[in-house]
Amino acid sequence: MMQHGYVCPRASDVAGAQGLFTRDQLSQEVERVAVSLLGATLSRTDCAGTVAVRIVEVEAYGGVGEDAASHAHRGVTPRNRAMFESAGLLYVYVAYGMHWCLNVVCGPAGVGSAVLIRAGEVMVGEELARRRRPSARSAVNFAQGPGNLSAALGVTGADSEHDLVSDSSAIQLWRPGAPTPREAIANGPRVGIRREVDRRWRWWLSTSPSVSRARKLTPHTPR
DNA sequence: GCGACGATCTCA
DNA sequence: GAGATCGTCGCC
Numbered sequence: 001m002m003q004h005g006y007v008c009p010r011a012s013d014v015a016g017a018q019g020l021f022t023r024d025q026l027s028q029e030v031e032r033v034a035v036s037l038l039g040a041t042l043s044r045t046d047c048a049g050t051v052a053v054r055i056v057e058v059e060a061y062g063g064v065g066e067d068a069a070s071h072a073h074r075g076v077t078p079r080n081r082a083m084f085e086s087a088g089l090l091y092v093y094v095a096y097g098m099h100w101c102l103n104v105v106c107g108p109a110g111v112g113s114a115v116l117i118r119a120g121e122v123m124v125g126e127e128l129a130r131r132r133r134p135s136a137r138s139a140v141n142f143a144q145g146p147g148n149l150s151a152a153l154g155v156t157g158a159d160s161e162h163d164l165v166s167d168s169s170a171i172q173l174w175r176p177g178a179p180t181p182r183e184a185i186a187n188g189p190r191v192g193i194r195r196e197v198d199r200r201w202r203w204w205l206s207t208s209p210s211v212s213r214a215r216k217l218t219p220h221t222p223r
Numbered sequence: 224g225c226g227a228c229g230a231t232c233t234c235a
Numbered sequence: 236g237a238g239a240t241c242g243t244c245g246c247c
Binding site for chain 1: 228229230231232233234
């Protein structure tokens with residue numbers, strides 16, 4: 001059904017977005033890229049409209065041979081092929097047979113590292129996000145969790161290998177409007193994995209209500 | 224070719 | 236706390 005008299009706000013109009021990430025910025029080591037994505041904006045536009053989210057939670061996954069929890073660990077397969085392409089591409093896979101999970105390929109090409117975008121706050125296209133997330137209780141939940149975030153944006157496997165840093169792209173990754181203060185970032189082990197559980201490769205914005213879960217279980221100032 | 228198992232989410 | 240639900244990959 002068409003919307004009448006409604007003009008979608010552009011992602012570049014929100015959150016003081018300072019332009020798209022560059023491929024060079026995303027080609028750095030995966031931990032550094034993961035932290036740099038906190039506060040960034042991810043937008044997707046299709047015939048239904050535009051949804052943009054502010055990224056509030058990420059996890060890093062290492063390249064081939066480096067990180068046993070990563071899909072890239074054993075090398076290239078048909079599923080993970082996108083991980084080994086250029087930084088700035090999208091890698092989308094299906095989890096538990098029903099949820100799409102969205103990753104930003106990073107690091108030098110061929111390494112296979114990527115950042116899983118686990119949660120965001122919807123900044124643009126709230127009505128569209130609400131329609132895509134009928135079971136969500138409130139806007140806080142629209143993009144809370146990796147499967148929910150993909151659903152709110154309308155991302156599916158068909159979007160895998162899409163370029164996030166091209167001016168003409170339908171899915172784009174915008175730099176944060178302002179640097180994120182270090183004290184606003186919390187850190188802990190990744191969620192839902194059985195290998196490499198000691199690696200603290202999950203980062204989130206400690207004040208965001210849209211962080212996916214278990215904040216209380218992963219205090220960021222252990223002693 | 225087959226079977227086990229997930230980088231999850233929702234509701235009881 | 237368990238069920239939904241299916242693609243992927245390791246192994247036979």
